[in-house]
Amino acid sequence: MVPLSILDLSPILQGGTAAEALQRSLDLARHAERWGYLRYWLAEHHNMPGIASAATAVAIGYVAAGTSTIRVGSGGVMLPNHAPLVIAEQFGTLEALFPGRIDLGLGRAPGTDPLTARALRRGLTNSADTFPQDVMELQAYFRAAEPGQAVRAVPGAGLAVPIWLLGSSLFSAHLAAALGLPYAFASHFAPDDLAEALQLYRSGFRPSGTLKRPHSMAAVAVCAADTDEKAARLFTSLQQSFVNLRRGTPGPLPPPVDSMDGRWTALERGGVEHAFREAIVGSPATVTRGVEAFVERTGVDELMVTAAIFDHGARLHSYELVAQAFGLGAAR
Numbered sequence: 001m002v003p004l005s006i007l008d009l010s011p012i013l014q015g016g017t018a019a020e021a022l023q024r025s026l027d028l029a030r031h032a033e034r035w036g037y038l039r040y041w042l043a044e045h046h047n048m049p050g051i052a053s054a055a056t057a058v059a060i061g062y063v064a065a066g067t068s069t070i071r072v073g074s075g076g077v078m079l080p081n082h083a084p085l086v087i088a089e090q091f092g093t094l095e096a097l098f099p100g101r102i103d104l105g106l107g108r109a110p111g112t113d114p115l116t117a118r119a120l121r122r123g124l125t126n127s128a129d130t131f132p133q134d135v136m137e138l139q140a141y142f143r144a145a146e147p148g149q150a151v152r153a154v155p156g157a158g159l160a161v162p163i164w165l166l167g168s169s170l171f172s173a174h175l176a177a178a179l180g181l182p183y184a185f186a187s188h189f190a191p192d193d194l195a196e197a198l199q200l201y202r203s204g205f206r207p208s209g210t211l212k213r214p215h216s217m218a219a220v221a222v223c224a225a226d227t228d229e230k231a232a233r234l235f236t237s238l239q240q241s242f243v244n245l246r247r248g249t250p251g252p253l254p255p256p257v258d259s260m261d262g263r264w265t266a267l268e269r270g271g272v273e274h275a276f277r278e279a280i281v282g283s284p285a286t287v288t289r290g291v292e293a294f295v296e297r298t299g300v301d302e303l304m305v306t307a308a309i310f311d312h313g314a315r316l317h318s319y320e321l322v323a324q325a326f327g328l329g330a331a332r
Contacts, residue, residue, distance in 0.1 A: 001326045002295055005039035006032050006319065007075045007188070007219050007306040010052040010059060011253040014310075021052035022059060024312050026066045031316055033070040036328030039103060040067070041075030041304065046112035046120060050241060050252045057090040064098040073103025075184070075219070075304070076166040078111040081120045084134050085153060088141035092156025105164040105184060106135060108172055132175055139163065139179075163210070164217075173197040173204075180208025184217040188306050189242075191278045194218065198298060217302040220294060221279040223309065224321040228282040234318070235281045236260055238308040242275065243268050255310045288325045 010025045012018055029040045040063060044056040053059045056074050064072040077087055087104070094102045108131045110117035141153040142161055165176040165183050168190035176183035183201045187194045198216055205214040221238065225231035236256045243264050244251055257263065264272065280290035295303060305322060309315035 001292075002300060003038040003302045004036075004322065004326060004328060005041065005071075005217075005302060005304045006037050007041050007043065007304045008053070009043050009045065009050075009306070009308070011308050012050050012052050014252040014254050016252065018052040022062060024315075025053075025059070026063055027312070028316060028319065029063045029067050029070060029072070032319060032323075033067050035320060035323035037070060037319075037323065038302070039071040039073060039304070041073045041103065041105060043075050044078050044081070044107070044111045046081075046110075047116040048112070048250055050250060057087075057094060060102070061094055061097070064094065064101060069101075071101050071103055072098070073162075073164075074105045076105030076107040076164070078107045078109060079134050079138070080108065080131060081110060081117070084138040085141060085151065088138055088153035088156040091161050092142070092153050092159050095159045095161045096155040102161055103164060104161050105166050106138075107166045109168070131171075135163070135165070135175065135179065167197060169193050170197050170200055173201040177201045177204035177214070178206060180206050180211050182211060182215040182217070184219065184304065186219055187278045188219040188221045188304075189275050191275070194278070194298065198300070215302075216298075216300045217304055218294075218298055218300045219304040219306060220291075221276055221281075221307065222287060222291065222305040222318070222322055223279070223281045223307050224284060224287045224318040224325075225314065226283060226321075228286055231281045231283065231286075231318075233258065234309050234311075234314055235279070237310045238276070239264075239272050241308065242272050246271060253308055253310055284321050284325050287322060291322070291326070 008025050010021045012021045032040055042053040042056055042059045045051040046054050056077055060072050091104045141156050144158040145152040165172045165181050168186040170193055185194055185197050202214045223231050223235045233256045237253055240254045280287050307318045
């Protein structure tokens with residue numbers, strides 16, 4: 001079995017707060033560390049009432065400070081929202097504080113709506129169009145500073161912060177291959193280009209000082225419970241949330257319901273089922289079969305699982321069942 005990791009959007013619950021969401025993220029990360037998960041990544045989103053990880057580097061520092069061995073990183077930082085030097089300094093600082101435990105996953109999308117993207121990028125000339133140049137500039141800041149170098153990242157210069165490129169389309173697959181970087185695909189919500197992106201990445205990969213051979217990861221929604229029926233009910237929180245997002249009314253994560261009947265139109269149901277067609281929902285046996293089939297079909301080197309579950313105890317139980325199913329570390 002390939003290594004398993006966790007992607008967390010630090011969901012804010014209906015009736016809850018961002019502080020509570022971040023506290024739950026830390027608690028989950030501590031459990032994940034004991035259970036044997038390899039990485040714990042937090043994602044950058046903005047102007048989203050149901051996501052508490054907008055200040056991603058801050059959230060990473062909070063989680064890393066409360067754990068001791070699990071790798072903590074971004075899944076990802078949306079680089080067009082930031083000057084590369086700022087990200088180099090932020091993640092250089094994190095690496096200085098938590099050496100050997102920080103990952104920097106980079107995305108090309110804004111992680112928000114167009115109006116908020118303009119607010120984030122005010123005064124910056126960079127955009128998604130300059131993403132390749134921004135990635136290479138960021139890489140340069142992590143190299144040892146040259147004599148007389150006018151601008152350097154402090155902390156950052158000379159620190160080995162692993163950079164991953166993330167994507168939900170083909171663009172970053174090409175770029176990761178060209179730069180010789182590890183690549184992660186967001187099949188947990190945008191599965192359409194999964195197979196083609198992985199093929200393009202592997203076939204076009206050029207060895208680099210960072211990586212000698214292609215190394216890929218995919219993210220997939222996994223919702224586990226003691227029975228298929230219980231898992232399906234827990235999964236309705238994410239289904240409701242996605243419908244609300246598509247309607248232009250994003251909000252906190254809602255509690256699960258017994259049935260989605262009457263809560264979505266036929267068109268909305270089709271859109272949700274399409275977006276989450278790689279999702280694996282069910283009992284431990286169902287999840288084991290689904291995960292094994294996904295890994296065999298895609299050939300990924302790592303798998304990142306994510307679960308938007310309303311009840312924190314049920315969320316912990318879901319991740320523990322996955323850990324137990326695949327014999328991770330000290331799962332018990």
